[in-house]
Amino acid sequence: MSNRIYDQAMHNKLLITNELAEVTRCQPFESIIVTLGLYPIEQISINDQGFIINRNQEIIPIVHQHDRHPELIQLCDNYIGK
Numbered sequence: 001m002s003n004r005i006y007d008q009a010m011h012n013k014l015l016i017t018n019e020l021a022e023v024t025r026c027q028p029f030e031s032i033i034v035t036l037g038l039y040p041i042e043q044i045s046i047n048d049q050g051f052i053i054n055r056n057q058e059i060i061p062i063v064h065q066h067d068r069h070p071e072l073i074q075l076c077d078n079y080i081g082k
Contacts, residue, residue: 029045033061033062
């Protein structure tokens with residue numbers, strides 16, 4: 001038996017069935033969070049300071065699955081305040 005916890009399915013169910021009291025839907029590259037796993041590297045914009053930015057050229061402070069792109073792993077230091 002796996003020791004991993006599979007919470008994505010539970011979160012999806014709560015979201016789809018409207019069982020969460022308040023929900024803010026964050027669209028990729030239009031909000032404060034982005035999940036990069038399924039986006040080709042060509043669609044990911046990085047500013048001169050090495051931060052991933054949204055369509056308005058603003059820094060996206062919450063970046064999920066950056067490790068799916070080897071080119072972006074080094075940018076992690078920018079987010080953790082090296």
